[in-house]
Amino acid sequence: MFGIDVRQKAWSAGLIVLFFVAWELFCLMTGMSDLVLPRPSQVFLTLFQRFPVLWPHIVQTLATTMFGFVLGVALGAIIGVSKTAYDTCYPLLIGFSSIPKVAVVPIFVLWFGSGTVPAVLTALSICFFPIVVNIATGLATTEPELEDVLKALGASKLDILWNVGLPRTMPFFFASLKVAISYAFVGAVLSETVASNRGIGNVMMTASSNFNVPLVFAGLFVLAGLGVALYVVFSLIEGRVTGWATRKNDVIAT
Amino acid sequence: MRMQPNAQFDGQPVPEGATATAIELSEASVTFGRGDRAVPALSKTTLKIADGEFVALVGPSGCGKSTILRLVSGLVQPTSGVVIVGGREVAARAMRVGMAFQNPTMLPWMTIERNIMLPLKIVEPFRSNFRKLRKTEFRDKANALLEQVGLNGFGNRYPWQLSGGMLQRANLCRALIHEPRMLLLDEPFGALDQFTREELWAILQNLWMTHKPTVLLVTHDLREAGFLASRICVMSARPGRILDDSRVGFARPRTVAMTFEPEFVALNQKLRTFIEDARSAAEQEAG
Incomplete structure (x- = not known):
């Protein structure tokens, strides 16, 4: 089992390396202009050289994303936990989540001016829907037998929610968090691209209007890196909290 | 003799009315659903269980045995009739x-x-x-x-x-x-193999003899009922009602070997006949 795990990881790492090598070779062999598609080595070099300039923008994007994400999780959890709230809000939520968020950003900008607030709101509005749906699904699919054990003891609804409903829902919740964190990034960057003077989205817009294509790609790499990093963080927390649901690995056994 | 609350039960059959009543169902009926879709699960059942008794409920499947348990635990409310547990009518919140x-x-x-x-x-x-x-x-x-x-x-x-x-x-x-004070068991050993089941009978008997709770056990297994219970109630097919109510006098602690003795087998056969009659009556009604 250990050997298979290591081999699997080696294949994954190999694929990433292969991807960049193939990209580099493709650019070299076709003599591609770096105005169209820069080589990965150029992108990494730009990223390294411009990092001090990029850093505040990274912080800005990360902060707005996390802020929007935390608000989204809170709102999603509140609606998802209450069956009444969920059933009442559901049609409205579907309608709202069907609106492309690009269309909403100008309205946020109109209300709150350009900058941080629209980015936070866009991140929030785009990421909370999967959280609501997953928490509600987790609670709805809780086995009635598990609840009966507590009901027969005279437990209150809150007792049941706290001791059975919520722990049972954790695997669903974490699955949705991993989706939601990338959504939150999309939302924040989207808003920064349209109306902001800070953040990675803004850096990429400025760079592309200056034909500084390697910097545009450096921005993409930063976003991908941040996305992966946060995904990993949530996976680690998930492993600790919901190891019982994926019991094949012995993470929490004894 | 006056009724004594919390009188201890010594594991042997006692005269009627000697101990406090732990569970009392009078004319309790349960119907699930309403109108055309109504499914009667239990019809006008009257049952009285004394404090410290070990009662087994047997009967054909789907006869409402589990419904009685859910009534007593407060998970289900009676459609009509009264359920009294521990001297109080079962409300929305169950007791100990x-x-x-x-x-x-x-x-x-x-x-x-x-x-x-x-x-x-x-x-x-x-x-x-x-x-x-x-x-x-x-x-x-x-x-x-x-x-x-x-x-x-x-x-x-x-x-x-x-x-x-x-x-x-x-x-x-x-x-x-x-x-x-009360233990409600819904086919707790139904999914186990024969040997594990017999082992757990002995454990449950042991637990009952040390803690002395009132036990209501729903089971399909007539040997299990005979081994464990001090009283066995046979129920009819859906909607259930109680057909027979008999006491089991075998001395405790009982052993698995006892379940092969003629007296025990005779009890088994008697129960079996009751359930078979109930089944065929239900089939005739359905046919």
């Missing part, structure tokens, strides 16, 4: 009852020990002290019960690491940890 189902329903995110301590987290007077005592007194309590059912040292395992029989033993511990 221990319950075990066929499915052990251990919460998969908790260790066995914490699963067993779950009732202490919910039921007063333990609830108020749970934070203070969960690492000391309550844990010892859980481990003492685990020892009694032969699960020494399994307290810090997770449910998936235990076999079905072990989980069912843990389930019995959880049903007993808050010292309930």
Whole structure:
């Protein structure tokens, strides 16, 4: 089992390396202009050289994303936990989540001016829907037998929610968090691209209007890196909290 | 003789009215659904169980045996009639009852020990002290019960690491940890193999003889009913009602060998005839 795990990881790492090598070779062999598609080595070099300039923008994007994400999780959890709230809000939520968020950003900008607030709101509005749906699904699919054990003891609804409903829902919740964190990034960057003077989205817009294509790609790499990093963080927390649901690995056994 | 509340039951049949009534159903009916879709599950059942009795409910499947348990535990309300448990009419919130189902329903995110301590987290007077005592007194309590059912040292395992029989033993511990006056068992050994089942009969008998709760056991297994119960009620097919109510006088502790003696086999056969008649009556009605 250990050997298979290591081999699997080696294949994954190999694929990433292969991807960049193939990209580099493709650019070299076709003599591609770096105005169209820069080589990965150029992108990494730009990223390294411009990092001090990029850093505040990274912080800005990360902060707005996390802020929007935390608000989204809170709102999603509140609606998802209450069956009444969920059933009442559901049609409205579907309608709202069907609106492309690009269309909403100008309205946020109109209300709150350009900058941080629209980015936070866009991140929030785009990421909370999967959280609501997953928490509600987790609670709805809780086995009635598990609840009966507590009901027969005279437990209150809150007792049941706290001791059975919520722990049972954790695997669903974490699955949705991993989706939601990338959504939150999309939302924040989207808003920064349209109306902001800070953040990675803004850096990429400025760079592309200056034909500084390697910097545009450096921005993409930063976003991908941040996305992966946060995904990993949530996976680690998930492993600790919901190891019982994926019991094949012995993470929490004894 | 005057009624004495909380009189202890010595495990032998006692004259009617000698002890306090633990459970009383009078003309209780339960119907699920309404209008055309209404399904009668239990029709006008009257049943009286004394404090400390061990009663087994047997009958054809789907006859409403489990419905009686759910009535007593307060999980289901009677459509008509009255259910009185421990001197009070069963309201929306149930009282100090221990319950075990066929499915052990251990919460998969908790260790066995914490699963067993779950009732202490919910039921007063333990609830108020749970934070203070969960690492000391309550844990010892859980481990003492685990020892009694032969699960020494399994307290810090997770449910998936235990076999079905072990989980069912843990389930019995959880049903007993808050010292309930009443134990409701819904086919607790139904999913186990013959040998494990017989082993658990002895364990349950042992637990009953030390803790002396009132037990209501629903089962399909007539040998199980005869081995464990001090009284057996036979129910008719859906909608259920009680056809026969007989006492079992075999001395305790009973052994598996006893279940092959002629007297025991005769009891089995008598019960069997009742259930077969109930089944064929139901089939005729349906046909």
